[in-house]
């Protein structure tokens with residue numbers, strides 16, 4: 001079934017894509033995902049390169065002339081905005097890849113999908129260039145200035161329209177419902193980060209609606225839907241079983257995650273009740289994460305691993321475990337107000353931020369890339385050894401980064417908040433640990449380049465052609 005807008009012929013390939021094999025990629029329009037994934041991987045690489053500069057800024061005393069050109073605030077904004085951009089592109093690509101297979105029809109408009117990708121990429125470039133000229137809104141993670149926000153909104157509306165039209169005209173599944181719900185929630189929340197409130201407390205209050213409710217709400221829904229799709233494909237588990245857990249875990253995520261926003265309201269001037277609400281509900285956020293990990297291991301027990309997808313399965317399991325370590329354990333560690341009183345805004349926060357974002361969302365995106373990209377490139381059976389090397393190098397090095405930042409954070413908390421010494425005194429004691437962050441960061445970049453290279457150029461395994 002094709003629409004008047006679907007102009008792509010099944011045989012045309014893109015750079016490195018080759019002709020479509022209908023057994024691997026049933027719908028021609030799924031191929032738009034390819035360019036989303038390539039863009040995401042390129043921006044991810046750039047994000048990590050900028051991350052190395054951040055680590056250098058902490059680990060060494062940089063001459064002022066260099067700091068003037070590459071100030072920390074500017075490069076930090078680049079690092080985190082690149083993160084948000086590549087992950088959103090990854091989610092959108094994943095959506096365009098899975099929607100045709102679920103809805104059993106081509107995407108409503110391939111042209112709109114490409115247009116929207118270009119709009120996001122152009123906004124990203126404008127934002128990065130703008131940062132170098134100091135064009136920023138100043139709110140961490142959402143620094144891009146208001147005029148660019150409007151382009152993001154238009155891009156998001158086109159995306160939602162395109163996906164919704166496909167779903168409305170096609171078959172409806174639980175996965176699609178959850179995906180569309182999560183994406184709509186995600187887009188709506190972005191609007192709360194756009195206005196500027198004169199009262200700083202109110203400004204931060206709504207800023208968290210975007211940052212917290214994204215990663216601990218909307219993104220969890222999108223993740224659950226994408227993971228469910230991949231698991232059904234690679235394990236052959238009955239759709240009903242996967243869907244049942246999808247509903248239970250998601251309900252729990254929403255129940256705890258919404259009120260859990262309170263763990264950011266402790267010290268910004270919100271009413272005292274938030275100390276209780278935030279502490280109790282955010283501590284409960286760990287429950288759905290544990291459920292997800294147990295569920296993944298039970299699935300493996302019951303159904304074994306589909307051997308020809310060892311790579312995808314490793315990444316999927318990694319997502320569950322990474323979620324548990326980064327979001328569950330490292331999040332729980334500082335979520336109670338009694339502890340957060342000391343650790344708030346320290347390197348402990350950065351340690352958790354890295355492990356959670358990588359463990360939950362970088363690995364989720366990579367799971368989808370590893371499922372879809374070989375197929376899009378016409379490969380049924382991938383040689384897996386380099387892919388698994390990439391997985392372990394990246395996971396162990398980000399763990400190294402997280403632990404080193406965590407140690408720096410404990411030192412910072414003790415020297416600054418317990419001993420009452422100044423910020424720079426604490427930095428002196430922490431510097432060594434940023435050298436460790438830099439060391440693992442270089443290894444991380446190596447693992448990422450290996451992964452990127454392998455996804456783009458990996459060959460068909462000779463064993464099962």
Ligand code: HEM
Nearest residue numbers: 215263282285327331332334335344345349353356357360
């Ligand atoms: C995958 C899900 C998660 C991601 C990606 C994530 C990421 C982040 C990031 C980037 C920050 C720093 C924000 C900033 O101040 O600029 C943060 C803060 C925080 N996160 Fe998470 N997080 C996740 C889940 C959780 C969970 C489940 C908990 C609790 C159990 C938690 C507890 C906290 C707390 C308490 C803070 C505030 C730290 C402070 O006061 O400085 N997070 N998170």
Ligand code: HEM
Nearest residue numbers: 048051052054055349350353354357358362437441442444
């Ligand atoms: C080479 C690897 C990397 C290095 C050396 C690095 C280093 C850094 C540094 C030094 C900061 C600033 C922390 C501060 O403000 O004090 C930062 C911020 C951040 N980075 Fe990275 N990074 C790397 C990779 C990544 C990856 C792979 C992710 C996510 C998947 C990530 C997510 C973040 C986030 C969310 C923040 C903001 C944290 C917060 O708000 O507390 N980084 N990074």
Ligand SMILES: [Fe+2]
Nearest residue numbers: 212216261263
């Ligand atoms: Fe949060």
